[in-house]
Amino acid sequence: MADHAAQAVNFAAASKAALQDSELRGNFRRAMDGLMTKRAVQFADGQEWHRMRALAASVRLRALSKLPELLEQLETNLTRNGIQVHWAATTAEANAITLEIMRKANATLAVKGKSMVTEEMHLNAFLEDHGIEVLESDLGEYIVQLDGTMPSHIIMPAIHLNTKQIAHLFKQKIKDAASTGEDAAALTDLARRILRQKFMNAGVGMSGVNAAVAETGTLCLIENEGNGRMCTTVPPVHIAFMGLEKVVEKLEDVPPIISLLPRSATGQPITTYVNMISSPRKEGEKDGPREIHVVILDNGRSSVYADPELRDTLRCIRCGACMNHCPVYTKVGGHAYQAPYPGPIGKILVPQMEGLAKRGEMPHACTMCNACVEICPVKIPIVEIMGRLRVEAVRPGTAVKDAGAQASRTEALVWKGWAAMNSSPLAYRLATTALSTVGNAAPASLPLLKDWTNVRSKPRFAAKTLHDLARKKGIPDV
């Protein structure tokens, strides 16, 4: 939701709390280690990996290079196929469109398959305020909805919880959960029984979109559970939500994405279901929704697109592999970010969507280790974009919302002083000599030093600098 007088989100406080939760730490460490190992098995053939990601990146770049034309072509072909297209500039508009469709369909219950766009929209809360029940049907999403929290990972929403915690949650929230014990299969079966009733009775089914094909007017969805197929086949009305970047040019562009996404995300060669939808129920067909609506959401994406460097953010196919490989995400988990998209992709996407006043700290929650860049299946230069957003945060400008919001005169002066010292050999020599001589006298309680020495000893300046030693040793200067 657009939030103008944006309060800065306190990532540091949330991450500190997360770090103190040893159960949470353990859950993430185990899960991420497993996911990294499984992914590595899928890409054991380095040649294949390099060529496939080059192909997938080219598919996404080609789509972005023709984005307005492809969106128009997609709209034309979807419409020709009988699918209704809606455009929303903001999440508020997208919510209003959804409500209107629900009302026209006289629907009071919606079942939803995984859709990160609806997380951006806070759609569930919005519809519930209007008396409509929305039930998440992806098992992980169902669990976090029961828990009243939000997904902590874009692919595995409940990855922050272990079986014991989920069993406890089910016991608290579901009447006949007593018999399931702490068995994942029994818990899954219970969810199956409950949700099947809902699939049967829902007036509307909702889903995300993994790729929308302009050439044919086809919506592609991938999933393992079958809830996505349920949501898009059983209820009489299907509403699909997509960010405007999700379009690809040709049907042939889908296989590279379908190949890399699940392998990167969970290390499986393919998801159980690849579901390609090109039309509502046709005359004579016995099932499928009678209406399909596609809501195409902007929510800041067109601004991201405007800048040639930041634009690469929109290549993303939402595999979540960057989270699995991020050492920061692994430590603090997804909730610390307090955003629909956590982890590396979140750190570059969310500040651009919500502005640097609210999200200025996000691009700094990164050591720039480049682990995410190394495994991104569409080669998003995440860390370059992170660096660029750090520039935007302290420099007034127009490329990103609230650019300059983090500007601090003190910090700017410190860097000016640093630059002066490091750009004049004389100043550098005087400063380093001073540090070598008296630097170690600095008390460990100094502001930044204090943060450092919480878990580390104080760094010790050497008595002689390398410059001194080299000179003494007679190492030539030119």
Add this chain to the structure above:
Amino acid sequence: MDRPTPPPSTLATKPTKVYFFGTCLVDLFFPDAGMAGMELLQAQGLEVVFPQGQSCCGQPAYNSGYRDDALTVARAQLDLFPGDLPIVVPSGSCAGMMKKHWPHLFHGEPDEAKAVQVSSRVWELTQFLVQVLNVQLTDKGEPVRITWHASCHAQREMGVVEEPKALLRQLANVELVELKREKECCGFGGTFAVRHPDISAAMVGDKLADIEQTGAKRVVSGDCGCLMNINGALEAGRKPVQGQHIAQFLKERIHG
């Protein structure tokens, strides 16, 4: 657009003379590592030049969003390395800044061509020792078990992964036990360590646990940022393990 890891610098013939860029961290905190690096090069018969005007590659400001200040500092280095000689750097991170980011930092600046020329001559120390000099080391030290900490930027910006381990494996009395999560960041991240001290502490905590499970007495690395972090944490935690820069470790081993 992508800014891919640049291809390694190439040299038509084995040089007889190189520049050494010591880096500011080595200068202030690990000068012995810098000296060891130069001595390793000299031991191969190379003449080493250490321009006294050098300071820093500019990375701290660059990664903090203050690119103008980074540019000022990087620019001050350019004239110190005239000609075509290779520039050897005992840090994957600073080498990565110079090699991968300088061309971007100087893009559109009047001295862009000069910066690109300097950038193209940059080598990380172990990369140079292995790829260019093909050094053969004779171990004169006592038997010891060590582990290797790979810096993120050496691996992912310079593409230096196997070279340092290849050098360590040349040492007959050194048992190299690799970390379980060798590729994982130690949590330094420059200003990250003080901007997000709690997360950084958790990261270095995981790294220490990984180091300890190897049973190594020493953790060797090629980057002093990582070493400052890891050593600081080892010391504060009173762990019986010590971190050391690879140049210093190699020098000690070949001198016995």
Add this chain to the structure above:
Amino acid sequence: MSDARAAILGTLRRTRDAHPLTPPPSDFAPLAEKQWPPEERLPRIRRLMEAVHTEFLEATEADWPTVVTDFLTREGAATLLYAPETIDGAVLANAGPGGSLHLIPYDRPIDDFKQQMFEGIDAGLTGTLGAIADTGSLILWPSAQEPRLLSLVPHIHVALLRADALYDSFWQAMRDGRWADGMPTNALLISGPSKTADIEQTLAYGVHGPKRLVVVIVR
């Protein structure tokens, strides 16, 4: 609403034209090269699909109805939903039910028997357009004659796979079949029974879709 459309497309066009993007060419060779000798395709498909708990039966054109009904009877299924308007459906109906298994034709819109579909059906039978060696996936194009829910709601999905309808990759199947010339209402790849790992990475089968997928290889 149309305001949003014009504004969005206007911004995209203006900013793209200000900073055009030249994408690298798309080289599909890594997909085209995913090929297996014909005799290796089926074993590979079987291996990949069995790894995710798919079951396989062997049959001929003559005996597959018996193989299917015997299997389902053995497994305790009481009802089999099938598509009477397809050739396979007609063959099955002709062969008649085996043992205690009741054949239920999917011959009317779902709206008329949703409850029965969800609560009273044990198994569903569909054909396939073939299978994919690369990933171990069945290709289904549901139709008016063979509706979509046949392969989704029943607890056991039985799929007939003709042993000669095998493709190397999804990309090849799509190109050879000229899918882009006309997509059906719904096209599917199915690579196993429904599954989830959302509870602590523990694989559990049969979450929302079929608990079991049984592929009958028809030679």
